[in-house]
Amino acid sequence: MQFWEVKGILEAEVLWEPVDLQLEIEIAQAADLMSDVLSQSMGGELLLTGLVNSQVIRTAEMVDIKAIAFVHGKRPDEKTIELARIKGIPLLTTRLFLFEACARLAMRGLTGSSGTIW
Amino acid sequence: MQGKALEWAYEIEGKDFRNAGKVSSKVKEILKELGFDPAFVRGVAIASYEAEMNVVCHAEKGTLHFAILPEALKIVVEDQGPGIPDIALAMQEGYSTAPAEIREMGFGAGMGLPNMKKNTDELNIASTVGKGTVVEMVIRPPLPRE
Ligand SMILES: Nc1ncnc2c1ncn2[C@@H]1O[C@H](COP(=O)(O)OP(=O)(O)O)[C@@H](O)[C@H]1O
Ligand SMILES: [Mg+2]
Numbered sequence: 001m002q003f004w005e006v007k008g009i010l011e012a013e014v015l016w017e018p019v020d021l022q023l024e025i026e027i028a029q030a031a032d033l034m035s036d037v038l039s040q041s042m043g044g045e046l047l048l049t050g051l052v053n054s055q056v057i058r059t060a061e062m063v064d065i066k067a068i069a070f071v072h073g074k075r076p077d078e079k080t081i082e083l084a085r086i087k088g089i090p091l092l093t094t095r096l097f098l099f100e101a102c103a104r105l106a107m108r109g110l111t112g113s114s115g116t117i118w
Numbered sequence: 119m120q121g122k123a124l125e126w127a128y129e130i131e132g133k134d135f136r137n138a139g140k141v142s143s144k145v146k147e148i149l150k151e152l153g154f155d156p157a158f159v160r161g162v163a164i165a166s167y168e169a170e171m172n173v174v175c176h177a178e179k180g181t182l183h184f185a186i187l188p189e190a191l192k193i194v195v196e197d198q199g200p201g202i203p204d205i206a207l208a209m210q211e212g213y214s215t216a217p218a219e220i221r222e223m224g225f226g227a228g229m230g231l232p233n234m235k236k237n238t239d240e241l242n243i244a245s246t247v248g249k250g251t252v253v254e255m256v257i258r259p260p261l262p263r264e
Pocket of ligand 1: 214229
């Protein structure tokens with residue numbers, strides 16, 4: 001599904017839009033633990049998280065996360081958004097809580113990556 | 119890579135969470151520019167970042183040495199810090215001495231060292247309590263396809 005569809009489904013606000021306006025999102029991961037992202041991501045995911053510090057962007061950069069959606073109305077500070085801009089990682093923020101954000105995306109066909117890890 | 123070694127060294131500041139990750143970002147950029155396979159670059163970046171974060175989280179300061187050797191990449195991270203009293207214990211999944219403020223940032227789950235092992239071909243740790251730690255990682259690129 002396209003980044004813009006994700007935005008619509010999550011009723012999200014775009015904090016930083018993708019350079020590639022056709023950006024395709026195929027898989028997603030939800031985590032508040034960056035340690036989990038570092039050990040469980042397969043790369044290319046949309047990351048849903050309630051954490052908004054700059055290490056979220058750094059972590060996303062290392063594992064090749066495609067886009068980040070902050071849940072629960074969370075919003076990173078300007079410096080963190082700037083880092084995402086530099087790294088080319090688009091950002092969304094939604095008022096939905098984590099479970100509902102995931103559930104909505106899953107109902108529309110987005111899948112996780114557990115199956116590819118085990 | 120005609121048998122010539124390319125080497126870099128970067129300083130890492132302990133407790134500087136704003137800049138944590140800059141060094142591994144640099145390592146990743148260099149490898150990308152040199153045209154290494156993206157999946158390989160990703161694994162190196164993860165191992166490097168876990169090692170860098172350990173200096174930021176657990177030590178006072180350190181240096182990351184990064185070398186592209188003819189057959190492998192080598193990353194050596196040496197730090198001045200408390201050292202690791204029991205390396206076998208520290209290697210166990212879930213073992214962590216990270217304080218609450220580090221956990222609140224999403225780290226300190228005790229998965230860093232195991233993840234470094236997973237993403238490298240060789241991982242060697244030497245540590246002196248009260249002095250510091252040296253983490254050496256060797257990662258071999260996938261063989262080029264015919
Ligand atoms: N560079 C280091 N200096 C001192 N202690 C370290 C260092 N790296 C790791 N450790 C110790 O080993 C433990 C496990 O490390 P790790 O697996 O990376 O988990 P985490 O960093 O999440 O605690 C740490 O909690 C810490 O006690
Ligand atoms: Mg760690």
